[in-house]
Amino acid sequence: MRTGLVIDRLLGWYRTRDRHVPWRGETDPYCVWVGEVMAQQTRIGTVAPYYQRFLERFPTLPALAEAHLDEVLKAWQGMGYYGRARRLHLAAREVMAKYGGDVPEDPAELLALPGIGPYTAGAIASLAFGRAEPAIDGNVRRVFSRLFDLELPDRSRLEAAARELLASGRGDAASVNQALMDLGSDVCRPRNPACEACPLGSFCLARARGTVESRPPPRARRPLPHQNVGVGIVRRGELVLIARRPESGLLGGLWEFPGGKVETGESPADAVRRELMEEIGIEIEVGDLIERIDHAYSHLRVTLHFHAAIYVAGETQARAASEARWVDPKTLGDYAFPAASLSIVSRLSQQRAAG
DNA sequence: AAGTCGGGGCT
DNA sequence: AGCCCAGACTT
Known part of the structure; x- marks a missing residue:
């Protein structure tokens, strides 16, 4: 597969789109961080109003670090996974103490902060700092699973694919990562994917083999007690x-x-x-x-x-x-x-x- | 590797 | 009535 061609199609498609993520184009790492933590397992449409209100209430990292946890939880009320709010608050204080209030740029240092895992570290590094780091969320995982027809998409395989695209020399890392996520959320959807409208359709192995609907495999779920x-x-x-x-x-x-x-x-x-x-x-x-x-x-x-x-x-x-x-x-x-x-x-x- | 951790929007 | 969401953390 020609990486350069894939990237050209992807970015060409991406440029024609309107933004729908509130922190698209944002380069303040604190803002990107807040948005990406809110977006963990939560739809962008749900996050958007919380994101705006949260940044009005806590405009800067020091403001968040100085706040009481109860205020942060109140701002988080209704979004679920409240451990995210607690860890974000904790990490803001850690950045104050360890980095003088400057969000680190190194993915490994980001990864060491509470509430920042592989995805969020890559998202902050690429969106805010322009570093060529993969940001593999559920969307990207699904896009690659289909593009390469992977039965079991393991992390290292997905990361290698992302790094290859990022290294193509075309486009900035922020655009590449966000284009992949956009494609997954709006075209390469979990169900009823819009393959006929997909800019990568001619490269998609799963489409050629007719396995799109079974990539990635559905996760097993137990009945809820x-x-x-x-x-x-x-x-x-x-x-x-x-x-x-x-x-x-x-x-x-x-x-x-x-x-x-x-x-x-x-x-x-x-x-x-x-x-x-x-x-x-x-x-x-x-x-x-x-x-x-x-x-x-x-x-x-x-x-x-x-x-x-x-x-x-x-x-x-x-x-x-x-x-x-x-x-x-x-x-x-x-x-x-x-x-x-x-x-x-x-x-x-x-x-x-x-x- | 499996379990814990919210809430809502869409089908 | 499920399914899944710009995942991370614990055991």
Whole structure:
């Protein structure tokens, strides 16, 4: 295959396109970094509004490094994979301490920062610094799998292909990498690929062999286990109880209404009462079911049973939770909550003070 | 190599 | 009702 010809077709196609990635053409490494971390396993269309708001809130790397994690999580609320926000924040502080606030240009140094893996290191190095580094995301993986008809696209093979294109001497690394990703997302799609409109169609081995739909092979998935969770909307006068989840694990660092898994033989109301005693150390009286929410996470599905409850006795002493707090419902909007709780949060914060 | 980690948009 | 997304990290 003639690498130069492939690149010419690819870049020719790319130049005719309108930008749809907010940080396209951006060379501030901090901005590229923020965008690329947000885009990990998240569609560009979803990321775009978060990206704008995040940079208004934290315009520079020092601004992010000086912020409190809770502010960063609040800006991240709704985007999922909250560990990304925690690691981005951590890495910003590390860049301040180690590099005086200058994002390193060397891929190996980027790779050593929390939350930056092979893809993101290559993306920052190429987009912000113009280095000829591969940035192999799911799109590029799919494009190469089909272009070379690879049954098992391993990393080293993909990286070699990318480096060959980058070394062709045509086009800048940023354009080459972004063109490959654009092609994967808009033409060489997972399903219903637009092969007839593909600038690389005449070079595509999978197309010639009729194996396009089976490249790359679909990943095996196990059925998601289901879990019932009892949640307490615990009132004490005009206040409501919230708790902060541990920083590691699911929804790490986010605030939630306290509760927990419904054990076998237990009702959701029983679970709320038990969990409030075990986790927060208070006695409550559990009332009516307010709302039931079905929600799917990456590896499990849950049904949240939100119950009204009234404080009875005891002092809050967060055990499983890292912190518990009685707050005015009108201030709930200041805290980062999981998406599954937002309907309740919205309802409570708009409610006039309840007695 | 497999499991963990969100949420939503599209088919 | 699945499938997958400009992946990284842990075990």
